[in-house]
Amino acid sequence: MAAAASRFGGGGRRGATNILAQLRHGQLSGHGLTRGAQITEALLKERDKQAKWNGIPLLLQKLYENSHPNSDFSQCQNILKEISPLLSVEAMAFVTDDRKPAQESTYPNTYTFDLFGGVDLLVEILMRPTLITQKKKQKISDDLIKDCLSILYNTCICTEGVTKRLAERNDFVLFLFTLMTNKKTFLQTATLIEDILGVKKEMIQLDDIPNLASLVSSFDQQQLANFCRILAVTISELDTGSDDKHTLLAKNAQQKKHLGPSRAEINQATLLNIPGFIERLCKLATRKVSETTGTSSFLQELEEWYTWLDNALVLDALMRVASEEAEQSSTESSDESGLANTSTRTQLPQSMKIMHEIMYKLEVLYVLCVLLMGRQRNQVHKMIAEFKLIPGLNNLFDKLIWRKHSASALVLHGHNQNCDCSPDITLKIQFLRLLQSFSDHHENKYLLLNSQELNELSAISLKANIPEADAVVNTDRSLVCDGKRGLLTRLLQVMKKEPAESSFRFWQARAVESFLRGTTSYADQMFLLKRGLLEHILYCIVDSECKSRDVLQSYFDLLGELMKFNIDAFKRFNKYINTDEKFQIFLNQINSSLVDSNMLVRCITLSLDRFENQSDAKVAEVLSECHLLSYMSQMSMRMSFLFRLINIIHVQTLTQENVSCLNTSLVILMLARRKDKLPFYLRTLQQMEYTEKYPGFILNNFHSLLRFWQQHYLNKDKDSTCLENSSCISFPYWKETVSILLSPDRTSPCAIVSYIDEAYMDIDRDFAEE
Numbered sequence: 043m044a045a046a047a048s049r050f051g052g053g054g055r056r057g058a059t060n061i062l063a064q065l066r067h068g069q070l071s072g073h074g075l076t077r078g079a080q081i082t083e084a085l086l087k088e089r090d091k092q093a094k095w096n097g098i099p100l101l102l103q104k105l106y107e108n109s110h111p112n113s114d115f116s117q118c119q120n121i122l123k124e125i126s127p128l129l130s131v132e133a134m135a136f137v138t139d140d141r142k143p144a145q146e147s148t149y150p151n152t153y154t155f156d157l158f159g160g161v162d163l164l165v166e167i168l169m170r171p172t173l174i175t176q177k178k179k180q181k182i183s184d185d186l187i188k189d190c191l192s193i194l195y196n197t198c199i200c201t202e203g204v205t206k207r208l209a210e211r212n213d214f215v216l217f218l219f220t221l222m223t224n225k226k227t228f229l230q231t232a233t234l235i236e237d238i239l240g241v242k243k244e245m246i247q248l249d250d251i252p253n254l255a256s257l258v259s260s261f262d263q264q265q266l267a268n269f270c271r272i273l274a275v276t277i278s279e280l281d282t283g284s285d286d287k288h289t290l291l292a293k294n295a296q297q298k299k300h301l302g303p304s305r306a307e308i309n310q311a312t313l314l315n316i317p318g319f320i321e322r323l324c325k326l327a328t329r330k331v332s333e334t335t336g337t338s339s340f341l342q343e344l345e346e347w348y349t350w351l352d353n354a355l356v357l358d359a360l361m362r363v364a365s366e367e368a369e370q371s372s373t374e375s376s377d378e379s380g381l382a383n384t385s386t387r388t389q390l391p392q393s394m395k396i397m398h399e400i401m402y403k404l405e406v407l408y409v410l411c412v413l414l415m416g417r418q419r420n421q422v423h424k425m426i427a428e429f430k431l432i433p434g435l436n437n438l439f440d441k442l443i444w445r446k447h448s449a450s451a452l453v454l455h456g457h458n459q460n461c462d463c464s465p466d467i468t469l470k471i472q473f474l475r476l477l478q479s480f481s482d483h484h485e486n487k488y489l490l491l492n493s494q495e496l497n498e499l500s501a502i503s504l505k506a507n508i509p510e511a512d513a514v515v516n517t518d519r520s521l522v523c524d525g526k527r528g529l530l531t532r533l534l535q536v537m538k539k540e541p542a543e544s545s546f547r548f549w550q551a552r553a554v555e556s557f558l559r560g561t562t563s564y565a566d567q568m569f570l571l572k573r574g575l576l577e578h579i580l581y582c583i584v585d586s587e588c589k590s591r592d593v594l595q596s597y598f599d600l601l602g603e604l605m606k607f608n609i610d611a612f613k614r615f616n617k618y619i620n621t622d623e624k625f626q627i628f629l630n631q632i633n634s635s636l637v638d639s640n641m642l643v644r645c646i647t648l649s650l651d652r653f654e655n656q657s658d659a660k661v662a663e664v665l666s667e668c669h670l671l672s673y674m675s676q677m678s679m680r681m682s683f684l685f686r687l688i689n690i691i692h693v694q695t696l697t698q699e700n701v702s703c704l705n706t707s708l709v710i711l712m713l714a715r716r717k718d719k720l721p722f723y724l725r726t727l728q729q730m731e732y733t734e735k736y737p738g739f740i741l742n743n744f745h746s747l748l749r750f751w752q753q754h755y756l757n758k759d760k761d762s763t764c765l766e767n768s769s770c771i772s773f774p775y776w777k778e779t780v781s782i783l784l785s786p787d788r789t790s791p792c793a794i795v796s797y798i799d800e801a802y803m804d805i806d807r808d809f810a811e812e
Contacts, residue, residue, distance in 0.1 A: 098151060099158045101125050106159075109167050115182060118167065122189040129155060133196035149200035155193075156201045164190045165208070169217055184226040191221075191230035198237050209242040219251045222269070223260055232268050239275040245305040248276055248312040255316045263326055267402035270323070270409045276309045277412050290696045290754060303417065310416045313409075320413075320425040327406045328434025331399045331442055399442070400465045407472045414479040423486050427521050432480070432489045435473070436523040439532050443473050467545070474549035477529070481556040483764070485513030490557065491528040493519055495569070502565040511563055530557060531573070538578050542586045551579075551596035558603035561767045567608045576604055576611060580618050584627050594631065595638035602645035607652055607770075609661050616668045625669045636686055637700045643683055644706040646674045648769060651713045681726050684710050688727075688740050693750045701754075704747050709769055712779050720782075721791040728797040738802030745794045748780050 101121055108117040132149040155161070168190050171182060198205040208214060215238055221231040239246065248254055261269055303311075313319055410431070413422045426432075435443065481487035488496060496514060503510040523529055537550040554575070558566055570576075579597050582588050588597065605611040619625050632639040650671050653661050665671055673679055687707040691700050714723045724741075731740050755762055755776075762773045785793035795803070 098125065098128065098154045098160070102155070102158050102160050102163065106163060109163070109170075111170070115167070115186060119183070119186045119189060122186070122193065125155065125160075126189060126193055129193055129196040129200070132200050136200050152197045152200035156197055156204055161194065161197055161204055161207070164194055165211070165214055168221075169214065172217060184224060187221065187224075187227045188230050191227065191234050195230065195234045195237065198234070205237055205241045209238045212246070215239075215242070215246060216250055216252070219254075219257065222265075223257060225262075225265070228265055228268075232265075232272060236272050236275070239272060245309070246276060247305060248273075248309045254312070258316050258319060263322070263329075264402070266322055267326055267405055270405035273309075273313065274405065274408050274412070277306050277313065277409065277416075279304060279306045288697060289694065290698065290701060290750075291694065294754065307417050310413055311418060314413070314418055314421060320410075320422065321429050323406050323410055324426055324429035324431045324434065327403055327410065327431060328438065329399075330438065331396050396442070397465060400469050403442075404465060404469050404472055407469075407476050411472065411476045411479050414476070419484075423480075423484060426480075427486050427489060427518075430521060432529060433521070433523045435476075436525060436529045436532065439529065443469060444532075444536050470546060471549050474533075474546070474553045477533070477553040478549070478556045481553070481559075483560045483767070485516070487557050488514055488517040489522050490530040492523040492525060495528050495531065496522065499565045499569055502568045506564060506568075508564060511565065514565070530554070534570070534573050534575060538574070542582070542588070547582070547593045548590070548596045551593070551600045555596065555600040555603050558600070559768075562603075562606050562608075562770065564608060567604055567606075567611060570604060571608075571611060571614060576601070576614050577618055579604070580615070580628075583631050584619065584624050587627065587631075591635060591638055594635070598632070598639045598642040602642040605642075605649065606645040607649050609653065609658075609664050612649065612668050612671060613664050615670060616664070619669060629673070636683070636690060637703060640687060640703045640706040643674075643687075644702075644709050644769070646670060647680070647706075647710055647713065650674050651716075680710060681723070681730070684723065685727060685730050685740065688744045688747070691747065692743060693746050696747075696750065704751060705765060707744075708748075708751070708776065708779065709771070711783070712771055712775060715779055715782075715792070724792070724794065724797045738798045738804065741794050741798050742802070742804045745784065745798075748784050748794075751780055752777075752784070 101124055105118060105121045105125075108121065109115060128151040132152050136149065167182070168187065194208070198208070215235070218231055218235050218238075221227050222235075251257065258266070258269070410422075410426065413419075414426075416422070477490070481490065488499075491499070496517060496519070499514050500510055503514075527535075533550060533553060537547075537554070540547055540550065554570070558570070579601050583594065583597055583601075588594050605615065619628055632642065636643070653665055653671065654675075684707055687703045687710075691703050696704070711720060711723060714720050727740055727744075728737075731737050755765070762776075765771075765776060766773045782790075782792045783794050786795060787793055788796050790796055
């Protein structure tokens with residue numbers, strides 16, 4: 043013993059420290075002391091009290107001895123029952139203390155447990171049956187599996203690096219999925235998998251999960267909803283920063299490196315090949331909540347325990363505990379106090395049902411939304427139409443999705459009631475994102491209406507003497523919304539009532555705008571104009587002087603789609619913006635950020651060009667009276683917009699969000715080219731450069747931007763279709779105009795280089811390498 047003591051650095055606290063240091067070194071290097079079981083029991087006993095290890099190393103040594111290949115694991119559970127409370131108390135402290143950073147001093151028990159090899163030992167125990175080849179395999183009890191998983195989870199959240207270490211073990215991650223077939227261990231397994239996948243560097247491939255299709259088919263609806271929470275990590279592209287903020291140069295370079303489908307795309311295809319998967323998700327998303335309990339008091343009832351909950355898995359666990367308590371209480375005394383007690387206990391699971399359902403729907407809608415934006419979009423569209431997702435959501439709109447809040451605001455622990463993290467708010471946003479993805483450039487968007495509203499669209503087309511859209515004619519009436527109002531109309535109603543500072547305004551505008559996107563439809567625009575949408579948007583932009591940049595951008599984009607080529611919309615605009623003061627406020631909002639308002643500028647420019655070429659008396663009247671059209675008809679205004687649009691973007695800073703500025707500037711020049719005024723516009727830009735005393739700075743930049751445009755758009759058919767649909771200018775004309783502008787011939791009156799003095803020429807840099 044003395045030899046052992048001296049070997050580990052003598053007695054006292056210093057000796058304990060040396061043991062820890064040697065263990066750390068061994069685990070990092072793989073040599074020497076790598077686990078607590080290598081240390082003698084006597085030495086551990088001697089050091090335990092001074093080191094404040096709470097007997098954890100000794101318990102781990104006993105666990106190691108009782109879990110050898112030929113053991114029956116009978117003693118393991120008793121040992122884990124002693125270890126578990128020491129770790130769970132720290133895990134609870136972590137959850138309730140705003141998740142303080144995991145440090146040795148904050149959570150000493152979990153740290154000690156991991157340091158002495160506890161995590162690796164539990165992984166060994168769990169996987170032992172899969173590693174033994176003999177005929178009679180070891181059987182581990184469900185309770186032992188649950189204890190192992192719970193302890194692993196508690197260690198993951200309290201000790202830094204444990205989750206990442208487990209994530210690196212691909213065999214263990216895939217093994218965990220096999221444990222999900224057992225209902226008794228499902229919750230613990232799902233919670234641990236979610237934690238591990240959240241930090242895994244490389245996305246797992248769903249195809250690698252043994253018997254995935256049969257695993258999914260074995261899940262009940264609750265399990266499937268929670269499984270969606272795990273799936274979300276496997277079908278979403280790994281977050282490399284905000285999509286809009288990532289430069290297009292970086293994205294293009296990334297796409298060149300990875301020509302094939304990404305892992306997320308492969309995983310999406312895997313899910314779609316599972317029989318009945320989408321149908322079950324649609325049923326989950328649209329099933330009604332049990333109405334056995336009123337919703338008025340439900341938020342207050344939940345408030346106390348909800349402060350530390352943040353997912354449906356925890357709710358599932360509480361539901362189970364509560365229902366078990368209710369069963370127990372029903373067997374107790376039936377006197378008055380006993381009955382009262384039963385009533386109190388059974389109320390809890392009842393009151394959870396709505397929140398439970400909200401959390402399930404959150405996960406399911408997210409997965410459906412991602413699939414709708416993926417490569418198999420048309421296949422997903424067809425399936426969710428067939429399984430009546432949209433009419434089902436329409437029926438839930440008032441009672442669940444946009445139900446009235448109680449006076450008591452329910453918020454997550456560590457958040458405030460105005461943040462976007464509460465389940466109620468997140469469900470609304472997820473619902474709006476789904477509508478946006480569903481409507482965007484797809485003929486199925488008419489499923490958002492009911493039969494009467496579809497008839498109204500037909501009547502609008504008939505009255506205007508224009509052909510009815512094929513998509514409206516071809517819409518299967520058995521799949522549309524039922525009831526008095528369709529989903530789009532319901533959305534417009536809540537949109538108008540939304541408070542000025544509401545975070546929903548952005549998402550609502552985006553969802554409605556996506557309905558209008560694509561080839562401009564006069565009937566679609568009139569359907570929304572008749573419901574007062576234009577006046578509502580103008581009220582928000584002008585009268586409430588909206589300050590949020592995101593909301594303003596979404597309103598400008600929506601206004602652009604609503605007014606494009608529609609003379610009635612411009613007439614309504616002029617009627618609402620009926621004073622110089624209002625018009626000036628509107629212009630100030632446009633000019634405050636052209637990145638946000640450029641799509642509206644594009645719409646006005648395109649509309650003006652079309653109206654000027656029409657000989658209709660009504661059009662002529664509006665042209666002469668409308669402030670907005672008169673303003674844009676001034677050459678000086680168009681040139682001012684063009685100059686600023688080119689000046690606020692550069693190749694290195696182009697993103698999905700601001701590339702529209704480049705396309706808007708191109709629209710202005712294409713319309714000029716149609717009227718043989720392209721040389722005049724280029725010459726004016728040159729003069730404006732000289733006025734700014736910086737010759738060449740706009741035109742050199744524009745030349746680089748157009749070279750990038752060619753590289754970016756000539757390889758993508760989707761983007762070209764969008765450009766064509768939104769402008770009603772054929773894509774060949776776009777390409778031709780860009781080629782003419784980029785011509786190297788300095789004698790060409792339509793080539794940019796003809797307007798840059800040689801001394802200021804700077805057009806040959808390879809921007810892709812900067």
